Structure formats: structure tokens, C-alpha cells
Amino acid sequence: MTVSDNLPWQVAEWEHLMAYVQQDRMPHALLVYGQQGLGKQYLVQRFANFLLCSADDKKNAACGHCPSCLLMQAHTHPDFYFLAPIEPSEIISIEQIRTLLQGLSLTSHFNLYRIIIVNQAHTMNVNAANAFLKYLEEPVERTLIVLITDQYKRLPATIVSRCQKLPVMRPAHNQVLSWLQLQKSDATVDDIKACLSLANNAPYMALTYLSDDTLSLRNACYKEWLAVAKQRQHPVIVAEQWVKLTKATLLAWMISWVIDMTKFYFTAQPLHLFNPDLNNSLQAFAKQLELKELIIFYDLLLISQQRMVTQINNQSIYEEILIAWFNLNSAQKHDS
Numbered sequence: 001m002t003v004s005d006n007l008p009w010q011v012a013e014w015e016h017l018m019a020y021v022q023q024d025r026m027p028h029a030l031l032v033y034g035q036q037g038l039g040k041q042y043l044v045q046r047f048a049n050f051l052l053c054s055a056d057d058k059k060n061a062a063c064g065h066c067p068s069c070l071l072m073q074a075h076t077h078p079d080f081y082f083l084a085p086i087e088p089s090e091i092i093s094i095e096q097i098r099t100l101l102q103g104l105s106l107t108s109h110f111n112l113y114r115i116i117i118v119n120q121a122h123t124m125n126v127n128a129a130n131a132f133l134k135y136l137e138e139p140v141e142r143t144l145i146v147l148i149t150d151q152y153k154r155l156p157a158t159i160v161s162r163c164q165k166l167p168v169m170r171p172a173h174n175q176v177l178s179w180l181q182l183q184k185s186d187a188t189v190d191d192i193k194a195c196l197s198l199a200n201n202a203p204y205m206a207l208t209y210l211s212d213d214t215l216s217l218r219n220a221c222y223k224e225w226l227a228v229a230k231q232r233q234h235p236v237i238v239a240e241q242w243v244k245l246t247k248a249t250l251l252a253w254m255i256s257w258v259i260d261m262t263k264f265y266f267t268a269q270p271l272h273l274f275n276p277d278l279n280n281s282l283q284a285f286a287k288q289l290e291l292k293e294l295i296i297f298y299d300l301l302l303i304s305q306q307r308m309v310t311q312i313n314n315q316s317i318y319e320e321i322l323i324a325w326f327n328l329n330s331a332q333k334h335d336s
């Protein structure tokens with residue numbers, strides 16, 4: 001797949017962007033937001049390529065071979081700026097913004113557009129956001145700023161209010177299914193479906209899950225979770241192992257397991273499970289546990305999720321969760 005291909009679920013968003021060009025009403029700043037894993041960065045990158053392409057006859061995509069396109073492919077286009085959080089701090093710092101603004105004080109090289117993409121824009125710290133805001137307040141001609149985020153609410157209102165907004169929508173299940181089958185022809189349909197559900201229908205995330213075999217890791221963690229419930233594994237020992245799994249989104253997985261379980265209290269065959277492949281096992285839990293108790297546990301997971309944003313040591317959080325899970329199950333009669 002090249003960056004000139006339109007993604008099948010982004011047709012409306014692409015038309016929206018193209019209308020800015022056709023009607024000559026390009027905004028100064030654009031905020032592209034939506035759930036993680038929908039290909040927002042791809043959409044914006046494709047649009048940037050298009051705007052910077054210097055071919056006279058371009059229609060719906062960058063030509064791919066003009067001097068400007070070649071510079072984009074080599075990641076050396078002088079009018080294109082890309083900002084993202086730097087590891088390990090995972091924030092966009094004021095130094096990054098300052099360097100960017102210094103570069104922008106020069107005039108554009110190709111006399112087309114200058115494009116600044118800020119990915120994960122919500123990770124700008126307060127100082128960075130303030131410095132950036134000053135720049136947003138003084139529009140520069142033929143300069144487009146695109147902020148991308150999956151956590152819209154974490155952006156300062158002062159920044160949001162200065163941007164035009166473009167929400168990227170989650171696609172229909174079947175549409176993504178066929179796209180994933182094209183991308184991953186070696187994967188089984190069952191695995192594709194399981195990854196897609198796990199990714200909450202976000203195609204790029206599902207593709208990542210398929211590529212790095214997230215399903216096996218998820219299954220291994222689920223097995224340990226079962227072992228804790230059945231008092232076969234010590235919660236503290238499992239917590240110790242889980243902390244080392246940097247790639248696993250364990251808390252999100254546990255939340256999805258619990259949400260799926262609660263669905264069985266209302267119907268024997270829920271239509272939309274996050275984990276359809278764990279159907280039987282999750283249903284068995286629902287038969288054993290009190291809904292009221294499960295909801296208390298669910299609250300603990302949600303609180304833990306907030307705490308994980310600010311707390312560095314996750315081990316104590318996992319311990320607390322797994323001990324609660326252990327106690328919850330030991331209070332019930334569990335068949336093994």
C-alpha cells in the first residue's frame with residue numbers, strides 16, 4: 001500500500017479535505033480527531049502530500065514523481081514539519097515547539113504550502129501549548145497546521161477553539177474486515193475477526209495486533225487471569241509478570257473482559273462482544289459472579305486507568321486489581 005491510496009473508510013473525510021482546496025477556503029488550523037487506530041495520521045499525511053505536490057495536473061492524489069513528491073518520500077521536504085512526542089517522556093516539549101517556530105520564521109521554499117503536523121497533540125505540556133497558541137493566534141498565509149489526537153478532551157480549549165474540526169469516524173465492521181484480509185492474506189479469518197473486535201473496530205490497530213501477534217499475548221494473559229480467579233496463581237506473582245509486558249494493554253483488556261461478562265447477565269447471546277473468541281469462558285464467569293460485585297470491580301479498573309496516567313509504578317496497581325479479582329472469585333463457588 002502506498003500513501004496515495006485512499007482508505008475505504010475515509011472517503012467522506014477525504015472529500016471534506018478536498019473541498020477546502022476546491023473551494024479555496026483552506027483553514028489556518030485543523031484538528032483531526034477520533035479513536036486510536038483509524039489511520040488519522042495516514043489521512044493527514046496523504047493530504048499534506050497532495051498539497052505540497054507541484055504537478056499541475058494532480059487531481060485526487062499527489063503525483064509521486066515531481067521534485068516536491070520526491071522530497072516528501074525522502075522525508076526532507078523543507079516546507080513540511082512533523083512533530084510528535086519524544087520518548088521516554090512521551091510529551092511534546094517547549095523546546096520542540098521553539099525549534100519548530102524558528103524554522104518557520106524562514107519563508108517557504110516551494111511557494112506552495114507550508115504544513116505543520118502535530119501528532120498526539122494532547123501530549124503538549126502546558127508551556128509547549130502556550131507557545132504554540134501564540135503561533136495559532138497569528139495566521140500565516142499558505143501555512144496549514146494540523147493537530148491530530150485521539151484524546152480530544154485533553155487539549156486546551158483555547159487551542160481547540162482556534163481550529164476547524166474534522167472527526168474521523170469508525171468504519172463499518174464488514175468494510176474493515178475485507179481491507180484487513182487484503183493486508184494480511186496469511187492470517188485466518190478467525191484471527192482477523194478476533195483482532196478487529198479487540199481493537200474495537202479500529203483497522204490500523206487491528207493490523208498492528210495481527211502483525212505482532214497480540215492475540216497470543218492476550219491469550220496468555222487471559223489464562224493467568226483465569227488462574228488467579230481459580231486460586232491457582234498468586235495475584236502478586238502475576239502482577240510482577242504483567243509489569244514487564246510493556247506491549248500489552250492489559251488494563252484495556254481486563255476492562256473489555258468485564259464489559260463482555262456483564263452482557264451475559266442480560267442476554268445469553270450478546271451480539272457485540274469485544275472478545276467473541278472468549279465467549280464460553282466469559283459466560284461461565286457471568287454465571288458464577290454477582291453482577292453487583294462485578295460492577296464494583298469494574299469501577300476499580302476505571303479508577304486504575306486514570307491512576308496509570310500519572311503513576312510511574314504500575315506494579316502496585318496491578319497487585320490491587322488482581323487481589324480484588326482473587327477475592328471476588330474466592331467469595332463465589334467456582335467450578336473448575
Ligand SMILES: [Zn+2]
Pocket residue numbers: 052053054055062063064065066067068069
Ligand atoms: Zn508531485
